[in-house]
Amino acid sequence: MPTFSIQTLGCRANQADSERLRQILLGAGFLEVPFGKPADCAIVNTCTVTGEADRKSRQTLRRASREAGTVVATGCGVAERGGLEILPGAVLKLAPENRESLLELLDVPGCPGATPPGFGLQAGHTRALLKVQEGCDHFCSYCIVPYVRGRSRSTQAQALVGEARRLEEAGHREIVLTGIHLAVWGRDLPGSPDLADLLDRLLEGTRGVRFRLSSIEPMSFPRRILERMARFPDRVCPHLHLALQHASDAVLKRMRRDYTWAEYDLLAREFLTSVPGGCLTTDVLVGFPGETEDDFEVLKSSLRRLPFLHLHVFPYSPRKGTAAAHHPDQVLETVRKERSEQVIRLGERLARVVRRGFRGQIRPVLVERAGPLPGEVMGTADNSLPVIFPGTPALLGRIVPVRLGGERGGRLCGLAVGEEFRQGW
Numbered sequence: 453m454p455t456f457s458i459q460t461l462g463c464r465a466n467q468a469d470s471e472r473l474r475q476i477l478l479g480a481g482f483l484e485v486p487f488g489k490p491a492d493c494a495i496v497n498t499c500t501v502t503g504e505a506d507r508k509s510r511q512t513l514r515r516a517s518r519e520a521g522t523v524v525a526t527g528c529g530v531a532e533r534g535g536l537e538i539l540p541g542a543v544l545k546l547a548p549e550n551r552e553s554l555l556e557l558l559d560v561p562g563c564p565g566a567t568p569p570g571f572g573l574q575a576g577h578t579r580a581l582l583k584v585q586e587g588c589d590h591f592c593s594y595c596i597v598p599y600v601r602g603r604s605r606s607t608q609a610q611a612l613v614g615e616a617r618r619l620e621e622a623g624h625r626e627i628v629l630t631g632i633h634l635a636v637w638g639r640d641l642p643g644s645p646d647l648a649d650l651l652d653r654l655l656e657g658t659r660g661v662r663f664r665l666s667s668i669e670p671m672s673f674p675r676r677i678l679e680r681m682a683r684f685p686d687r688v689c690p691h692l693h694l695a696l697q698h699a700s701d702a703v704l705k706r707m708r709r710d711y712t713w714a715e716y717d718l719l720a721r722e723f724l725t726s727v728p729g730g731c732l733t734t735d736v737l738v739g740f741p742g743e744t745e746d747d748f749e750v751l752k753s754s755l756r757r758l759p760f761l762h763l764h765v766f767p768y769s770p771r772k773g774t775a776a777a778h779h780p781d782q783v784l785e786t787v788r789k790e791r792s793e794q795v796i797r798l799g800e801r802l803a804r805v806v807r808r809g810f811r812g813q814i815r816p817v818l819v820e821r822a823g824p825l826p827g828e829v830m831g832t833a834d835n836s837l838p839v840i841f842p843g844t845p846a847l848l849g850r851i852v853p854v855r856l857g858g859e860r861g862g863r864l865c866g867l868a869v870g871e872e873f874r875q876g877w
């Protein structure tokens with residue numbers, strides 16, 4: 453039986469693409485082995501969002517070349533204007549939009565009908581990724597993605613409902629809706645539906661699975677989504693990863709983000725007040741060209757004003773081909789690094805306060821893996837809180853109501869409802 457391995461760099465959109473490639477190969481009779489082990493074919497799904505991402509992609513391809521007969525590079529790095537024009541060694545290129553041609557590229561006969569979208573459980577056997585949209589027209593000044601992924605294209609709701617149904621039937625309890633610019637889903641479709649319309653169709657078309665939104669931009673955010681989160685708490689996760697990037701209006705303007713801090717703050721508060729139990733997470737880009745000490749202070753003081761459960765912090769790194777890379781006022785790398793570390797520490801303090809606020813509450817937790825100690829399992833609550841509680845592997849992939857208590861290693865410890873009385877809580 454031929455073997456393959458796969459390594460994914462970058463965002464959830466890449467993870468969703470890798471999942472599709474995995475399904476194609478499994479459907480064609482390949483056996484998956486861990487990345488880095490000898491395999492007939494290794495796939496590297498590259499990311500080119502920064503110069504550092506390009507470096508890591510090249511390094512991963514070199515590692516793959518040492519262990520695999522055939523290496524395939526896919527993802528943003530190999531798209532037109534991606535960062536990997538020159539690939540190490542004899543590596544085959546698969547543009548992300550050509551992923552359905554993987555078997556032809558490998559010269560492997562396909563098994564017609566064996567690889568419908570949604571073939572079997574996705575890796576991890578718990579939550580599944582459903583990519584609903586591709587590309588972006590926004591052209592933020594630091595981002596190469598619109599050049600490498602092309603214009604925004606949405607998948608029709610009908611096809612997505614069919615795919616969600618198959619994922620539910622395969623046993624997934626949670627489906628994460630992903631896209632490059634998720635907020636604009638539907639704009640290019642007849643009648644211009646929005647993401648709230650898509651959620652309505654998905655809720656109608658499935659029975660028990662819960663939906664979560666992946667990272668979403670505040671630009672064009674369809675506010676009707678908040679109403680769906682409040683109305684269907686068991687079906688639409690009360691979690692928003694609302695990408696902020698910065699809180700100084702001057703920096704946001706140079707980033708071409710099209711919102712001010714006040715607008716972001718208003719939207720975040722609307723979410724937190726209208727969606728019970730909702731948690732907010734975000735991305736922060738530190739050290740953007742021209743970021744002054746004052747801008748940085750504005751960023752920190754603004755972040756302190758909202759209850760973020762997690763800050764995903766990136767130090768800015770110039771990406772060739774973007775407008776920001778040519779900005780004359782680049783911030784020194786040492787300063788970028790030092791400021792990022794400050795924001796990471798701030799994020800940890802904010803997260804501790806948010807987690808503490810949920811002690812005593814009951815939240816539905818999707819069990820994802822065994823815990824650090826025997827007899828424990830770990831998972832993610834509907835609002836994205838990380839949770840550990842006593843349980844057996846039989847719970848993997850199930851949603852369990854858990855009463856939350858103290859903390860360990862950045863996670864909330866809890867007990868499955870029913871157990872807390874037996875243990876005298």
Ligand code: SF4
Pocket residue numbers: 588589590591592595596597598632633669
């Ligand atoms: S919205 Fe901005 S950051 Fe997001 S993919 Fe588009 S250009 Fe890049």
